[in-house]
Amino acid sequence: MENLIFRKDKIVELCRGKTVLHLGFIEHSYYEKKIEIDDWLHKKIAQVANRLVGLDYLEKEVNNIRKKYGYECYQADVMKLNEVQLNEKFDVIVCGELIGHIENPGLMLDGIKLFMHMDSILIITTPNPWSTERINLLKLGKTDEQWINQELVGWYSLGTLKHLLERKKYEIILSDYYYSQNSSDIYKNIQGIIGKLKLIKRIIKKKHTKKHLQDGLFFVCKIKS
Numbered sequence: 001m002e003n004l005i006f007r008k009d010k011i012v013e014l015c016r017g018k019t020v021l022h023l024g025f026i027e028h029s030y031y032e033k034k035i036e037i038d039d040w041l042h043k044k045i046a047q048v049a050n051r052l053v054g055l056d057y058l059e060k061e062v063n064n065i066r067k068k069y070g071y072e073c074y075q076a077d078v079m080k081l082n083e084v085q086l087n088e089k090f091d092v093i094v095c096g097e098l099i100g101h102i103e104n105p106g107l108m109l110d111g112i113k114l115f116m117h118m119d120s121i122l123i124i125t126t127p128n129p130w131s132t133e134r135i136n137l138l139k140l141g142k143t144d145e146q147w148i149n150q151e152l153v154g155w156y157s158l159g160t161l162k163h164l165l166e167r168k169k170y171e172i173i174l175s176d177y178y179y180s181q182n183s184s185d186i187y188k189n190i191q192g193i194i195g196k197l198k199l200i201k202r203i204i205k206k207k208h209t210k211k212h213l214q215d216g217l218f219f220v221c222k223i224k225s
Contacts, residue, residue, distance in 0.1 A: 004206070005218050007125050007178040008041050011094060014123060014220070016048040018091035021115050023078050023108075024098035025054035026061050028151075035069075039182070041096060046071065049092075055084065079104050081111025089117040096125045097216075099161075101151045109168040116223055121173065124165075124219040128177060129155040132213045158217055165221055174220040177211050 025042045027034060034040035046052050054073035056062055062075045076084045079102060093112055099105050112122060128134070129144075137147055156164070162175055180186075186206065 004183075005176055005178040006180055006183045007096070007216060007218065008039075008044060008181050009183050010178065010218060011041065011096060011123055011125070012044050012048055014121065015045045015052075015092050015094065017050055019051040019088075020045055020049045020053070020092045020094060021090040022052060022054045022094045022096075023112075024056055024096070024101070025073065025094075026056040026058050026065070027097075029058075029061065031061065031065070041094075042071065045094065051090075053086065053088075053090070055081075078102060078111065079107040081108065081114055086115070088115065089120065090115050091117075091120055093120065093122045095122060097127070099124055100126050100154045100156060101149075103153060105154070105164065106168060109165070109170070113223055118223060118225060120222060122170065122219075122221050124161070124221070125178060125216055126156050126161070127216045128212075128214060129157065130212065131215050132209060133215065135213070156217060158212070161217060161219060165219065169224045170221040171224040172219065172221045174218065176218050177214040178216045178218040179206065179209070179214045 022042055022045060027041065031040055031042075035043060042052070042054055052072065054062075054065075054071060055076040055078065056073065057075065057077055059075040062073050065071050066073055074084065074086070078098070093115060095108075095112070099108070102108050116122065134144070138144070158175060158177070162172060165172055
């Protein structure tokens with residue numbers, strides 16, 4: 001299958017050489033583990049962006065990241081972005097795997113515009129409720145309350161997220177699906193016979209999984225002129 005999107009790879013590509021505001025950048029309490037295995041998205045963006053600022057509601061973790069790793073970051077509620085003391089416009093706003101965790105996404109989408117100029121882009125990613133993996137769990141009788149992230153409060157399909165962004169006066173540049181997080185994931189842990197069998201299985205899945213059954217949604221939009 002051609003033109004697969006890998007979520008983190010694509011975000012990094014769009015942030016290269018840009019000024020970036022990263023919302024919900026911490027990725028929960030296991031960010032340190034992700035840093036250790038070099039899979040923390042915020043670090044990946046920092047390596048290519050001209051400037052990077054992170055916002056997250058986890059105050060303790062924000063303070064630790066600022067002190068321990070030296071990243072510019074601030075504690076903030078994304079539904080109250082008008083209260084953030086940051087008088088700056090960014091080229092790229094990254095809102096990855098966050099919108100489904102927000103009680104009032106409309107407030108967030110309105111607030112994001114405070115940090116956008118007319119050429120800025122907003123990147124939104126979120127899990128696809130109709131992915132093969134999730135449908136298979138349902139077929140096994142496992143309702144989503146048994147396996148969803150405990151902070152998830154809403155699912156979005158390609159259609160419903162389009163409708164929300166259009167209502168909030170965004171122009172959609174890209175509405176698509178992402179296959180997985182990183183292209184390199186396909187080649188992880190492939191040592192030995194079992195590893196080779198895993199690789200074959202992953203390649204077959206990559207070739208045959210239809211777009212609308214892939215793992216997540218990937219949107220790029222801008223303020224409607």
